[in-house]
Amino acid sequence: MTELLVKNACVIDPLNRILMEVMDIPVRDGRIVESVSAGADIIDAKGCLTLPGGIDSHSHVCGTKVNFGRYMSPEDMRAGRTARRGKMHVTSGYYVPTTYGNSYRYSAMGYTTVLEGAMAPLEARHTHEEFTATPHQDMLANTLFDGNWAIMEAVRAKDVKKAAAIVAWTLSAVKGYSIKLTNPGGTEAWGWGEDVSSIHDAVPNFNVTPAEIITTMIEANELLHLPHSVHLHCNNLGKPGNYRTTLETFDLVPDTNNGRQTLYATHVQFHAYGGTTWRDISSKAEEIARAVNAKPQIVMDMGQIMFGRTMTMTADGPMEFNLYCLHHNKWSNHDVELETGSGIIPVLYSKKSLVNCVMWAIGLELALLTKNPFQCLLETDNPNGAPFVKYPEIIGLLMSKRYRDEECATLVDGTEQRTAICALDREMDWNEIAIMTRAGQAKALGIAAEGKGHFSKGAEADIAIYPIRCRDVDPATEYRKVIEAFRKTMYTIKRGRVVAREGDIIVEGANSTFWVNPVVPDDLNVANDPEFVKKFEEYYTVRMGNYPVQDVYLPRGKCIRTKAAL
Amino acid sequence: MIIKDVVCPFCGCLCDDLDVEVDGQKIIKVQNGCTLAEATLTGNNRLPAPIRRTANGWEEISYDDAIRETADILCAADRPLLYGWSSTHGEAQSIGVHIAELIGAVIDNTSVVCHGPSILAIQEVGHPGCTLGQVKNRADVIVYWGCNPTEAHPRHMSRYTTFATGFFVPEAQKDRTVIVVDTRRTESAEIADEFIRIERGGDYEVLSALRAIVRGKGSILPREIAGVAREQLFRVAEICMKAKFGAIFFGLGLTMSNGKYKNVRNAIELTDELNRHTKFTISPLRGHGNVYGSNEVFTWITGYPYAVDFARGIAFYNPGETTAVDILRWGECDAALIVASDPGAHFPHAAAAHLAKIPTILIDPHRTATTPLCRLQIPCTMAGIDAEGTAYRMDGVPIRYKKLIESLYPDDADLLRRIHDRIREVQGA
Numbered sequence: 004m005t006e007l008l009v010k011n012a013c014v015i016d017p018l019n020r021i022l023m024e025v026m027d028i029p030v031r032d033g034r035i036v037e038s039v040s041a042g043a044d045i046i047d048a049k050g051c052l053t054l055p056g057g058i059d060s061h062s063h064v065c066g067t068k069v070n071f072g073r074y075m076s077p078e079d080m081r082a083g084r085t086a087r088r089g090k091m092h093v094t095s096g097y098y099v100p101t102t103y104g105n106s107y108r109y110s111a112m113g114y115t116t117v118l119e120g121a122m123a124p125l126e127a128r129h130t131h132e133e134f135t136a137t138p139h140q141d142m143l144a145n146t147l148f149d150g151n152w153a154i155m156e157a158v159r160a161k162d163v164k165k166a167a168a169i170v171a172w173t174l175s176a177v178k179g180y181s182i183k184l185t186n187p188g189g190t191e192a193w194g195w196g197e198d199v200s201s202i203h204d205a206v207p208n209f210n211v212t213p214a215e216i217i218t219t220m221i222e223a224n225e226l227l228h229l230p231h232s233v234h235l236h237c238n239n240l241g242k243p244g245n246y247r248t249t250l251e252t253f254d255l256v257p258d259t260n261n262g263r264q265t266l267y268a269t270h271v272q273f274h275a276y277g278g279t280t281w282r283d284i285s286s287k288a289e290e291i292a293r294a295v296n297a298k299p300q301i302v303m304d305m306g307q308i309m310f311g312r313t314m315t316m317t318a319d320g321p322m323e324f325n326l327y328c329l330h331h332n333k334w335s336n337h338d339v340e341l342e343t344g345s346g347i348i349p350v351l352y353s354k355k356s357l358v359n360c361v362m363w364a365i366g367l368e369l370a371l372l373t374k375n376p377f378q379c380l381l382e383t384d385n386p387n388g389a390p391f392v393k394y395p396e397i398i399g400l401l402m403s404k405r406y407r408d409e410e411c412a413t414l415v416d417g418t419e420q421r422t423a424i425c426a427l428d429r430e431m432d433w434n435e436i437a438i439m440t441r442a443g444q445a446k447a448l449g450i451a452a453e454g455k456g457h458f459s460k461g462a463e464a465d466i467a468i469y470p471i472r473c474r475d476v477d478p479a480t481e482y483r484k485v486i487e488a489f490r491k492t493m494y495t496i497k498r499g500r501v502v503a504r505e506g507d508i509i510v511e512g513a514n515s516t517f518w519v520n521p522v523v524p525d526d527l528n529v530a531n532d533p534e535f536v537k538k539f540e541e542y543y544t545v546r547m548g549n550y551p552v553q554d555v556y557l558p559r560g561k562c563i564r565t566k567a568a569l
Numbered sequence: 570m571i572i573k574d575v576v577c578p579f580c581g582c583l584c585d586d587l588d589v590e591v592d593g594q595k596i597i598k599v600q601n602g603c604t605l606a607e608a609t610l611t612g613n614n615r616l617p618a619p620i621r622r623t624a625n626g627w628e629e630i631s632y633d634d635a636i637r638e639t640a641d642i643l644c645a646a647d648r649p650l651l652y653g654w655s656s657t658h659g660e661a662q663s664i665g666v667h668i669a670e671l672i673g674a675v676i677d678n679t680s681v682v683c684h685g686p687s688i689l690a691i692q693e694v695g696h697p698g699c700t701l702g703q704v705k706n707r708a709d710v711i712v713y714w715g716c717n718p719t720e721a722h723p724r725h726m727s728r729y730t731t732f733a734t735g736f737f738v739p740e741a742q743k744d745r746t747v748i749v750v751d752t753r754r755t756e757s758a759e760i761a762d763e764f765i766r767i768e769r770g771g772d773y774e775v776l777s778a779l780r781a782i783v784r785g786k787g788s789i790l791p792r793e794i795a796g797v798a799r800e801q802l803f804r805v806a807e808i809c810m811k812a813k814f815g816a817i818f819f820g821l822g823l824t825m826s827n828g829k830y831k832n833v834r835n836a837i838e839l840t841d842e843l844n845r846h847t848k849f850t851i852s853p854l855r856g857h858g859n860v861y862g863s864n865e866v867f868t869w870i871t872g873y874p875y876a877v878d879f880a881r882g883i884a885f886y887n888p889g890e891t892t893a894v895d896i897l898r899w900g901e902c903d904a905a906l907i908v909a910s911d912p913g914a915h916f917p918h919a920a921a922a923h924l925a926k927i928p929t930i931l932i933d934p935h936r937t938a939t940t941p942l943c944r945l946q947i948p949c950t951m952a953g954i955d956a957e958g959t960a961y962r963m964d965g966v967p968i969r970y971k972k973l974i975e976s977l978y979p980d981d982a983d984l985l986r987r988i989h990d991r992i993r994e995v996q997g998a
Binding site: 065067070071073074075076077079085087093095100101102104125126128132133152193194195196324332334335336338339340341347348541542543544545546548549553 | 573576585667691695697700705706707728813845847850869872881883969
């Protein structure tokens with residue numbers, strides 16, 4: 004038995020409606036408890052801000068394309084490297100760091116749980132291997148279904164149950180957590196060098212539309228009672244005028260789940276563009292935020308960009324090719340048979356580019372215009388918009404109008420005309436930031452029930468203590484102090500154990516991977532469906548028996564079983 | 570007993586559809602595999618126990634002694650090298666990297682003598698690729714450049730390309746056009762619809778000519794380019810541009826001939842160019858079963874796919890300086906641990922000769938051409954035969970090797986873990 008008492012913690016715990024209450028947090032064997040014995044280890048938080056461990060609900064940190072981003076970028080590896088020290092392994096890289104680099108930097112910032120944004124099922128084993136080498140965060144994997152042939156056939160046959168059964172089999176085979184759709188239909192079209200340009204275009208050879216894929220998958224998701232909703236990267240990412248596609252997509256979404264949203268729309272900044280070309284691009288954040296304000300069934304994340312170098316990487320292969328044609332930078336592509344695509348290209352977001360300035364403004368506008376912070380979470384689509392180490396600056400921007408004004412003054416002329424950023428006075432408070440960085444994520448991902456994102460009795464003792472006293476600081480003017488505080492915790496505690504102290508990792512990690520196993524009646528199990536098996540063996544290049552990820556890849560796997568309503 | 574869906578560990582194809590008949594601790598029959606697979610799985614040239622070189626031959630020693638001696642040699646070295654890794658699983662590779670971190674070693678894999686130049690090219694211009702099933706199901710044009718899959722990757726064509734039945738190419742070979750480019754008429758060239766025979770060292774020029782044609786600048790080309798008639802290149806460029814899905818595969822003919830990584834860069838940029846007209850992909854034909862896995866594992870731990878130098882504490886990478894062949898041929902390296910590869914057979918003479926001068930330890934199940942260069946050899950299991958573990962196919966698809974038979978040999982990951990722990994002990998003291 005191990006016991007810990009965090010004393011004098013100034014707690015914000017939005018899910019329990021605790022706001023800046025100075026209190027003690029007793030921990031036993033990794034969980035929050037009522038009280039501990041006098042022999043417990045003690046950490047004195049000295050009245051500093053104490054939050055549930057940070058949760059990233061959309062970040063690209065592990066797996067085939069992330070590693071290829073590293074592989075092709077020795078220039079980035081040089082940009083951030085540390086030697087082996089104490090319990091810390093060597094790290095390399097700035098915007099696509101090595102797995103230990105990601106893990107240590109997240110931990111220093113108080114993050115204890117991360118959802119990998121996109122895992123191709125065929126390459127899931129790779130993602131899980133990297134999860135194991137990202138030892139200080141509990142991990143979850145969004146699983147890609149956007150170009151899945153069997154799914155598209157079920158959609159065409161209007162067979163939701165079949166679609167649900169395919170999802171169930173795949174998630175349990177690859178130890179995935181949730182349904183991810185990236186440019187649904189578009190990644191299959193990219194198999195021929197094509198794309199879809201609206202949610203009503205037919206996918207070549209499959210005769211289904213993105214809208215049909217999205218609505219069927221939402222229905223299937225709810226039939227399976229998955230903890231998270233469908234997680235969608237909308238069609239037409241990064242194209243001027245794409246806000247119409249985004250709004251049309253939002254209109255497809257029914258409100259069918261009482262516990263959470265029915266659609267998680269990711270990196271919406273990239274999907275909120277007005278105009279017709281790069282020359283007349285403008286912000287449509289107001290239209291998007293208005294729609295989200297009216298639709299409690301939708302949660303989005305910002306997809307904020309920050310100025311500087313980074314790497315774009317996504318399953319959206321055609322989008323990356325468009326970006327390549329724009330930048331003529333090095334371009335990688337990796338289509339995955341029967342499932343999805345992917346692409347990678349480095350970018351530089353510059354304050355001298357009007358397009359980039361508009362993008363920067365849109366992300367902030369989305370957050371500031373969304374009334375309920377549970378509906379707009381703080382993310383950069385790491386590393387697409389910016390590496391996650393930029394989160395503290397984004398917090399500063401959201402909490403301080405003055406900081407935004409100072410930044411706006413450095414942007415290229417025209418930003419003010421094309422966006423509303425300068426007119427927005429809202430300054431977010433500590434509670435809203437806590438929601439946008441952990442409580443909102445826990446709720447949206449459906450892991451609050453697993454003890455994540457709050458300090459209820461029995462919750463996992465993932466605790467971040469930041470070196471700042473909320474009542475002594477005015478974020479609107481002292482935003483620099485806020486940024487510094489969120490960069491490095493005094494203590495990051497993971498499952499009751501101090502893992503990071505003032506930015507240094509002090510123990511070997513022992514993370515868990517959450518995955519979902521929806522139980523489906525035998526007669527619907529696709530593994531018993533001769534047609535499914537036959538097509539699998541004919542068209543995949545891996546035998547069906549060799550496809551599932553063995554338990555050995557999840558040394559501390561946590562399976563969430565759901566009972567499907569099929 | 571017959572074991573189904575066995576993964577062959579020999580080459581980068583990692584065919585996973587073999588049926589293997591096992592009798593106790595012996596593999597007696599291999600079905601579906603090529604001749605290389607059969608030889609790999611049924612071969613029996615195992616070293617029975619660890620051996621140490623003496624003044625007049627070899628003596629058998631215990632695993633404990635071998636591990637202790639290995640750790641001592643590595644700890645005492647100023648410029649240790651950990652090399653190989655391509656014929657074992659990711660679990661062993663990963664511990665290898667951690668040992669390198671611990672002792673400030675250079676760690677390198679067999680890419681240095683195969684597709685290292687491809688990696689350099691990719692680091693300059695990227696890599697438009699795909700998984701092999703994408704080619705199998707879609708490709709109507711296949712290009713093999715500077716490689717001879719019929720002999721080196723015998724089932725590549727039947728499982729993934731030319732002869733494979735795919736969803737959109739149900740008639741397999743009838744639906745596909747095969748182009749082979751090489752300096753000599755290989756077995757693979759025999760089945761080509763177009764065989765482009767180029768003069769030795771002419772790859773770069775021919776690739777440039779094709780790029781010019783694809784960009785609409787073909788009129789500037791001379792009549793003949795590196796021994797190839799201009800008309801043939803126009804014909805081939807048209808086949809490529811009219812393809813619905815084209816796939817280029819290339820081998821050491823491109824990476825290890827004049828121009829090296831510049832050839833590969835040119836081939837990738839030709840692929841980029843073709844993507845403006847249709848869909849095209851390009852992929853290296855990787856040799857060793859899990860060489861790509863060593864690139865992957867090195868990358869997620871260190872940031873670099875090969876040639877990683879920990880001498881400065883941080884991970885440092887500069888191929889040509891931190892590559893195994895180079896630190897050996899300059900005589901810089903003063904101790905080497907070779908795992909799951911055979912530099913005695915593949916390295917340039919000067920590099921191999923230096924291995925014989927320094928304390929070299931080999932962890933490998935078999936007596937190989939490296940054995941005579943060593944001071945110590947420690948036999949272990951063979952990944953995919955008597956050990957399971959992760960391997961990455963040439964296209965990045967991770968597959969789990971199966972354990973087909975029980976053996977008394979230790980897994981190389983366990984050996985390395987013990988060496989790692991022993992080094993920590995020595996360093997702690």
